[in-house]
Every structure is written in structure tokens, then in C-alpha cells.
Amino acid sequence: MSASHPKPTRATPAWKWLLALLSLVLSALLWVSGLIESLQRPSVGNALSLRQLELAVEAAPAMAGPFQGLLSGPTPAESLRQELAQQIEAEATPPTAAQALELALLEIQTGKTSQGQKRLLDLQSQVPPEQRPLLQQLAGKGTGGDRWAWKLSPFQGQLVCAQLGSEPPCPGAATPASAMRALVRLLGISAAPVLLLLLGLSLLVRQAWRRWRGGKQQAPALLGPPLDLLDATLLIAGGFVVCGELLTPIFLAPLIQAALGSSGLGSAANPGAPASALVQAITVLAMYGGLMSAPLLILWGQLRHRGPVPGGGWLQWGWRPLRTAGLGAVGQMLMVLPLVSGVGWLMDRWGGINSGSNPLLELVLNADQPLALGLFAFTATVLAPLFEETLFRGVLLPVVGQRYGGGIGVLVSALAFGLAHLSLGELPALFVLGLGLGWLRLQSGRLAPSVLMHGLWNGLTFANLLLLAG
Structure with missing residues (x-):
């Protein structure tokens, strides 16, 4: 069932249409060039x-x-x-x-x-x-x-x-204890994923059996913010892509570098020296915060005069009961894991596309400072899931779904989610992950489970990098 959307009460100004069109054109150019550029970016x-x-x-x-x-x-x-x-x-x-x-x-x-x-x-x-x-x-x-x-x-x-x-004793020599620690880490990155894959496959089979025996389950009403497609275009193409991905690095990066330099942390204090892990982590956190600012301000401006807020809020977060949200997130993540892994395997075997990975992965892999790792973890497992789910499953999915059906909303939001990461080789796997996140939003009727699932997914990736890095 889809909730009806209120009809606009007045004509849309022409400038909004022009701004949306310009934003779409710039976004298409930026995303296409970013996907092509990813072919030259080193892969982690x-x-x-x-x-x-x-x-x-x-x-x-x-x-x-x-x-x-x-x-x-x-x-x-x-x-x-x-x-x-x-x-x-x-x-x-x-x-x-x-x-x-x-x-x-x-x-x-x-x-x-x-x-x-x-x-x-x-x-x-x-x-x-x-x-x-x-x-x-x-x-x-x-x-x-x-x-x-x-x-x-x-x-x-x-x-x-x-x-x-061994003569004289070498301080970095391998020992039985170091070999055992390496074995535990090796089990964590090889045996544990296999167990999770098997558990996910069993849950997928169980879910398919239940649907076949019990028929199609009725999803909750698809509620969302009272925005139209033009608003969603201005938010994502204009706010996220143009303001966030294009303009934020141009204006914010020099300010961050100057601030770090004046504090004695940045490269300005040590010209020619490579940035430390802590400087990189602070930069990533500040840049991501800047990227979030414009679209969130635009969303606030779009909703602040839309009348009384419905129960559950415009985005239908639905954090309570937290237990059911968490269980739904874990279950959906496990079921999506074998699908994403299968798509990734097919891409490696027959895709023929070797594009660069998210640069954050290599930064985490090579970081050697606990505070830096903590900042990277906060960005990847808290900020990114909250922000990306707000845009793609909190706004785009219900806005599209209320007009064309929930399934189309899931597809469109998953495609936009995959394209936004600007990695051609990872696009199919990210698209499948986006389908899982969107399906969870659709079936649960709230946004919190998708945020939790996204955070858990990024957390697993982060933990795997930590085990590899030691």
C-alpha cells in the first residue's frame, strides 16, 4: 500500500525547474567522469x-x-x-x-x-x-x-x-605467540565470513520458503516527507552532488589544511612530509561533515513550512522498539551478504573491470594511531549510514515510491546509492546492497533498521581491515 501524496497548491516557480535541470546535468557529468576516473584509481x-x-x-x-x-x-x-x-x-x-x-x-x-x-x-x-x-x-x-x-x-x-x-636476538623475530595471534586474525578474515555466508544463505532459503507457503506479506503504508520529484532532484542532485561532492572540496579543503597547519598537525608545519594518520582522519571527518551540511540544510528548508509533522516524523525513523529494529537489520544484512558476495565474485571473474576502491579503505588499512582509527570508524559506521540513509531511503525511496510503487522506489534509490560512490567496479555490488537496504525500509515501514544495517555492514568491513592491518 502506498500513501497518497498531497497535491501542490500553487504553481512551481520557473527558477526551480531551471535549477533542477542544471543540477541534473552537472550531476550526470560529475558522476560519469567520476566513474571513468575510478578506472585509473588504484584498488585496495x-x-x-x-x-x-x-x-x-x-x-x-x-x-x-x-x-x-x-x-x-x-x-x-x-x-x-x-x-x-x-x-x-x-x-x-x-x-x-x-x-x-x-x-x-x-x-x-x-x-x-x-x-x-x-x-x-x-x-x-x-x-x-x-x-x-x-x-x-x-x-x-x-x-x-x-x-x-x-x-x-x-x-x-x-x-x-x-x-x-637468532644471534644476537632480533627484536622483531617471529614467536609462537605472534604466530598464534596471526592465526586468530586469519580465522577472523577467512573462516568467520564463510560462517556468516552460510547463515545468510540459510536465512534466504527460510525467507523464500515462508513467502512461498504464506503468500506475499502486506508491507506497511509507505510514508515519507511531503516532497515531490522536483524537491528530491534539488536535494540530491543540487545539494548532495553539486554542493557536497563538487563545491565542498573546493572551498572547505583549503580551510581545513590551514587550520591543521596552524595547529601544528598539518603539512604546513612540515612541508613535504606525508600527512599522518591522525591528520588524514581529521580531514576525512571534516570533509564528510561539510559534504553533509548543504543537503541537510536544503532538506530542513524544504520541510520547515510543510505543516504539522506526522507521527513518526517526516522521515519515519522509528527507532523504538530498538530490539526489533536491530534484529531486522542483522537478519537483512546476513541475507544480503551472500548476494553481494556473489555479485562481487562474478565481477572479479567475468566483469573485466578493475576500478579503484573507496580511498578510505586504504587509509584505514595503513593507519597506526588509535585516535585516527576511532575517527575513521565514527565516519564510516555512524555519520555515513545516518546521512546516506536519510537521503536515499528516507527521502528518495518514499518520494518515488508514493508515485510509482515501492518496488520502483527501491530500485531508483539503490541505483542512486551505487552511483554516488563513484566506483565502476563496485557499482553492481553497491546496487545489490542498496536493494537490500531499500527492501528493509519498505518492509519495516521505518528508516532506523536501514541505518543500523548500513552501520553494521560498514562495521564488518572496518573490522576486516583492522584484522588485516593487525
Whole structure:
């Protein structure tokens, strides 16, 4: 059932039509160019693959019997060496010194000793003088190498310690405790998702069986803000895309950089130095807050003179009872998980599109400060779900659905949701996720379950990155 929408009482000014048309044209240009640009943006998938293989090598001493074959394969070090060599060969830019060092040590560890030693000696010409003694020592051509002259990851430090031997004791050497910790993390990113997928599939089958036996369930009335398609266009195309995605970075980014520089945190205080994880996290939070401001102000302006607010509010949040909202969010997320995973697998296998990922993923993967991780987590699991669900499931879905049916509203909102992330390779999976979020909004009759599901989804992704990063 769809709620009837009040008819407009006066003619729409011509300037609103012109502004909406201009916003649509600019939005189309921005989204198309963003999708094309995503093909050139680096994907975090390669880094995730390497991290998982490194974790398998770290965990190998704690595994025995069939577990090693299931979790890491028979020769995890060789698998990592091949993957790293392929990624380095495919890159247009030369590898970093740390990457070349890791590959050389893996070659030595997997029996390609002469090849690895040659790579270590060749690397000397590419690094500062203070880093060369370690290379000579690792290649067996010198003594007194200084590991601390290098900026290495914990895994790379373990490779160095393994090559140097145990005399004197190497502070970064692998231990039974570190191997067990790596095994727990490996289980968290490999076994746990499989269990969730199986649970989601069982829930999907159960839901299909119940619908087949009990017939189609009657959805609640689709209530939403008293806006028309023109209002929704101005809100999303004008407020979100043009003001948020286009103008916010132009005007807000210099102000954030200046503020961070004056506080001693930004690059202005250390010209040429890479931004710290904390600076990146503050920047992401401030930029996202700026992106939210214009569309939320526009929405407030559109609703403030629309008469008395109905029960449940214009957006029908429906947070209470929180228990049913939470259970609905968890159940829907589990059922959507195998569908999104299946679409992602098909894209990897037959899609042929290798586009860049959300840059936030790589920032989280490489962050090494707890406060920075907390800010990233707040942006990803609280701000983003609240804001995006307000626009796409709180406004766009009911506005479209009240005119063309709830199913069309779910489709349109899912497509807009997927396009807004500006990643061509991730678009199909995001579209399916948007369908799940929209269906939950439609069937529950309230917005809160969709917000909770979105937050849980982002939280799972965030937790997976933390496990990989260690």
C-alpha cells in the first residue's frame, strides 16, 4: 500500500525547474567522469590480498595438518612471493625499497637464494647510505646492518630477523605467540565470513520458503516527507552532488589544511612530509561533515513550512522498539551478504573491470594511531549510514515510491546509492546492497533498521581491515 501524496497548491516557480535541470546535468557529468576516473584509481584489493597472504605466512607455524591447507595453502610463502612479484611487475612505477626487500627475502626463503641475494645487492644503489649495511648483511656480504634505518612493516621485520638468525636476538623475530595471534586474525578474515555466508544463505532459503507457503506479506503504508520529484532532484542532485561532492572540496579543503597547519598537525608545519594518520582522519571527518551540511540544510528548508509533522516524523525513523529494529537489520544484512558476495565474485571473474576502491579503505588499512582509527570508524559506521540513509531511503525511496510503487522506489534509490560512490567496479555490488537496504525500509515501514544495517555492514568491513592491518 502506498500513501497518497498531497497535491501542490500553487504553481512551481520557473527558477526551480531551471535549477533542477542544471543540477541534473552537472550531476550526470560529475558522476560519469567520476566513474571513468575510478578506472585509473588504484584498488585496495591488491593490498588486501598481499596482507592476507602475509598473515598466512605468519600463522603457518601455528597451523598443522589439514588446517594449513584450508587456510593458507600448502606453500604460503611461495604464494606470497608469486603474488608480490606479479603486482610489482604490473605496477607502472618502481616498487618501494621495502617492497623490493620483502621480495628478495621471500626469494631466499623459498629456495631462490642467488636471485634474492642479487636483488638485495642491486637494491643498494636505490637506497640512502645508512640503509645499505643491512642489505649487505642480509646478502651475506657484510656485517653490522642496522634494521632500524628502515621503515618496515612487522611482517617485513620478521623476514629480516629470520634471515639474520637468532644471534644476537632480533627484536622483531617471529614467536609462537605472534604466530598464534596471526592465526586468530586469519580465522577472523577467512573462516568467520564463510560462517556468516552460510547463515545468510540459510536465512534466504527460510525467507523464500515462508513467502512461498504464506503468500506475499502486506508491507506497511509507505510514508515519507511531503516532497515531490522536483524537491528530491534539488536535494540530491543540487545539494548532495553539486554542493557536497563538487563545491565542498573546493572551498572547505583549503580551510581545513590551514587550520591543521596552524595547529601544528598539518603539512604546513612540515612541508613535504606525508600527512599522518591522525591528520588524514581529521580531514576525512571534516570533509564528510561539510559534504553533509548543504543537503541537510536544503532538506530542513524544504520541510520547515510543510505543516504539522506526522507521527513518526517526516522521515519515519522509528527507532523504538530498538530490539526489533536491530534484529531486522542483522537478519537483512546476513541475507544480503551472500548476494553481494556473489555479485562481487562474478565481477572479479567475468566483469573485466578493475576500478579503484573507496580511498578510505586504504587509509584505514595503513593507519597506526588509535585516535585516527576511532575517527575513521565514527565516519564510516555512524555519520555515513545516518546521512546516506536519510537521503536515499528516507527521502528518495518514499518520494518515488508514493508515485510509482515501492518496488520502483527501491530500485531508483539503490541505483542512486551505487552511483554516488563513484566506483565502476563496485557499482553492481553497491546496487545489490542498496536493494537490500531499500527492501528493509519498505518492509519495516521505518528508516532506523536501514541505518543500523548500513552501520553494521560498514562495521564488518572496518573490522576486516583492522584484522588485516593487525
